[in-house]
Amino acid sequence: MVAGQGFADEHDPRRVISSETLYEGRIWNVVSDTFTLSGDDGDALVRDYIAHPGAVAIVALDDQDRVLLLKQYRQPARMSLWEVPAGLLDVEGEDFVAAAARELAEEADLTAARWDVLVDFFNSPGSSSEAIRIYLARDLADVPEDERHIRTEEEAEIEHLWVDLEEAVAAILSGRLHNPSAVAGILAAAQAARTGFTGLRPADAPWPEHPSQRNELPVRADADR
Incomplete structure (x- = not known):
């Protein structure tokens, strides 16, 4: 059993014997890796997973401690979330951070003068490489109307709602909100607010867990031949 305050997830690559792309999609691929757990002599395991570029999310908090929520339809869930x-x-x-600022402008018509990191997480580490970083955005301002992004497809139906931060927490705990970035980000923001947002990481804090920051390269299937 591990105890103490120094525990943390750790970078722990295993030997990849081969890696094959099973499906190439518009946004992500499905990959099959053959690897070992216990060094070169261990039994080979095969795992299929989604190779994902990762994402950013933003908890936009105004000067009244309200968080901005967006209502958007999600086909896999068959729900508007x-x-x-x-x-x-x-x-x-x-x-x-530039990606987060772009998304805030495109989806919410907002800019932010202050950015901090709230939380990093893997969306579904047993089946996807998707890593998500959630930022806290404050000191908000509107994007001028003539510079606003034209939203299309599902984004064209987006609805905006400003909700008191504690009310948003209550909605999560009562089972009314289900989006993982909203759940993680709102709960993290509420906890951070209790200490005046002290201790948050700066916007440019390292993010070594994101796939683009890793140095190892898998041994491809054709490299063994």
Whole structure:
């Protein structure tokens, strides 16, 4: 059993014998890795998972301690969910904070003068490489109307709602909100608010868990031949 305050998830790559792309999608692929757990002599395991570019999400908090929620339809869930602004890290080389600022402008018509990191997490680490960073955005201002992004497809139906932060927490605990970025971000923001937002990481804090920051390269299937 591990005890104490120094515990943390750790980078722990295992030997990849081969890696094969089973499906190439518009946004992410499905990959099959063959790897070992216990060094080169261990039994080989095969795991299929979604290779995902990752995402950023934003808890936008105004000067009245209200958080912005967006209502958006999600086909896999067959539900319209109240979420926080978020988007894929699908622009090659784009800075994480710049991506968050872009998504906040595109989905919420807002800019923010102050950014902090609230929480990092893997959305579903048993089946996807998707890593998500949630930012706290404050000192908000409106994007001028003539500079606003034209939302299309599901985004064209987005509805905006400002909710008191504690009311949003209550909605999570009562089972009324289900989006993982909203749940994690709102709960983290509420906890941070109790200490005056002291101790939050700066917006440019390292994010070594994101796939783009890893140094190891898997041994491809054709490399063994």
